[in-house]
Amino acid sequence: MTRDFAFIIDRKTQRNGSAHLRGRQLSQLFAEVAADYDRTVRFGFADEPVRDAIAIVNKTALMQSDRDLGQRLKQAGCVVLMDFIDGPLVPAITAQADAFIACSALQSRHLRAAFPGQPVVHIPHHVDLDIPATPSQWDRFACGYFGNVDNAAHLAALQEAGALTVWEAKTTNKNGWYQALPDFNLHYAFRPRRMWGAGFKPFTKGFVAAHVGAVILVAESDEEATELLGADYPLRLPDATDAKAMQARLGDLAARFGDADWQLARQRMQRLKVISSADYIRHLIRAQFFEDSALSDLLR
Structure with missing residues (x-):
C-alpha cells in the first residue's frame, strides 16, 4: 500500500506560528516534492478523520488536552510522525509515535538519544515563505x-x-x-x-x-x-x-x-x-522521505 501524507494541526490554534510554518507551509513544500513521485499530501485538522496515511502531527495537535490523537491515528492505520517543534516531550504522547521529526540540531540529538528504537529525521525549520526576499540596506547602521x-x-x-x-x-x-x-x-x-x-x-x-x-x-x-x-x-x-x-x-x-x-x-x-531556504528543505524532504533513508522501511 502506498500511503498519502497528511499534515495535522489543531483547529483552535491554527493561526499560531507553529501551525502556519510547520503545518501549512511545510505541507506545501512536501506537496511540491511529492508530486514528482505521484504521491499526495493532505492538510487538515486533528478533529477530522484520517486513515491509512503517513500522519505528520504538528505541535499544536499534539498539545491537545485529551492527548490520545496518536493512538487514534494508529488505530486508523496511520504511521505517526510527531513534530514537537519547541513543545515539551510528554511521555504519554511520545509513546504513541512511530518516528519523530526534529526541527533543530539540538532536538535531533536529544530525540535520537532518548528514543533509540524510533527513527528521527531532522528537517530544519525554514524561514517564513511569505516574507519577501528584499535585501537589507547597508548604507548605515540600523x-x-x-x-x-x-x-x-x-x-x-x-x-x-x-x-x-x-x-x-x-x-x-x-x-x-x-x-x-x-x-x-x-x-x-x-x-x-x-x-x-x-x-x-x-x-x-x-x-x-x-x-x-x-x-x-x-x-x-x-x-x-x-x-x-x-x-x-x-x-x-x-x-x-x-x-x-x-x-x-x-x-x-x-x-x-x-x-x-x-x-x-x-x-x-x-x-x-x-x-533555512525552501530549496534546501525540499532537498531534505526528497532525501529523507522519498529516497532511501532511515525512514524507508517505516514509510513503505
Missing part, C-alpha cells in the same frame, strides 16, 4: 528587534534609549513588519537560556535575518545559534551583559559599522540563509 516582546532581554531600555526599533512579528503581517525588514541590517535576538521555557527553540529569528541579508546579535547560551553560526561568531555576547553594557555594545557596533567583525558575521549568515 538595529531592529522582530518578534514577541517577551522573548528578548533589555528591549524596553534599549528602545527608550533609541538603540533599536521594536517590531512585533505577527504571522499575518498586519503591522507591516515584512516591509520594515529591509531597513535594518542588525537584528537583535539577545535571549539568554534562562529566559527559555521547556523544549527546543529553532533559530527562526536568525533565519529571518539571513533571508534579508542582515546579521544577528545573540546570547552565548543560545546553543542553536552557536551550532549554526559557530562559537567564534563575533556577535555572541555573554549572558551577563546588562542593559547599560548592551547599549554601549550597540554603540560600538554602530561606530565600527562594516568592519572585519561585520564582514565575518555576514559570511556566517550566508550559510544560514541557504539551510
Whole structure:
C-alpha cells in the first residue's frame, strides 16, 4: 500500500506560528516534492478523520488536552510522525509515535538519544515563505528587534534609549513588519537560556535575518545559534551583559559599522540563509522521505 501524507494541526490554534510554518507551509513544500513521485499530501485538522496515511502531527495537535490523537491515528492505520517543534516531550504522547521529526540540531540529538528504537529525521525549520526576499540596506547602521516582546532581554531600555526599533512579528503581517525588514541590517535576538521555557527553540529569528541579508546579535547560551553560526561568531555576547553594557555594545557596533567583525558575521549568515531556504528543505524532504533513508522501511 502506498500511503498519502497528511499534515495535522489543531483547529483552535491554527493561526499560531507553529501551525502556519510547520503545518501549512511545510505541507506545501512536501506537496511540491511529492508530486514528482505521484504521491499526495493532505492538510487538515486533528478533529477530522484520517486513515491509512503517513500522519505528520504538528505541535499544536499534539498539545491537545485529551492527548490520545496518536493512538487514534494508529488505530486508523496511520504511521505517526510527531513534530514537537519547541513543545515539551510528554511521555504519554511520545509513546504513541512511530518516528519523530526534529526541527533543530539540538532536538535531533536529544530525540535520537532518548528514543533509540524510533527513527528521527531532522528537517530544519525554514524561514517564513511569505516574507519577501528584499535585501537589507547597508548604507548605515540600523538595529531592529522582530518578534514577541517577551522573548528578548533589555528591549524596553534599549528602545527608550533609541538603540533599536521594536517590531512585533505577527504571522499575518498586519503591522507591516515584512516591509520594515529591509531597513535594518542588525537584528537583535539577545535571549539568554534562562529566559527559555521547556523544549527546543529553532533559530527562526536568525533565519529571518539571513533571508534579508542582515546579521544577528545573540546570547552565548543560545546553543542553536552557536551550532549554526559557530562559537567564534563575533556577535555572541555573554549572558551577563546588562542593559547599560548592551547599549554601549550597540554603540560600538554602530561606530565600527562594516568592519572585519561585520564582514565575518555576514559570511556566517550566508550559510544560514541557504539551510533555512525552501530549496534546501525540499532537498531534505526528497532525501529523507522519498529516497532511501532511515525512514524507508517505516514509510513503505
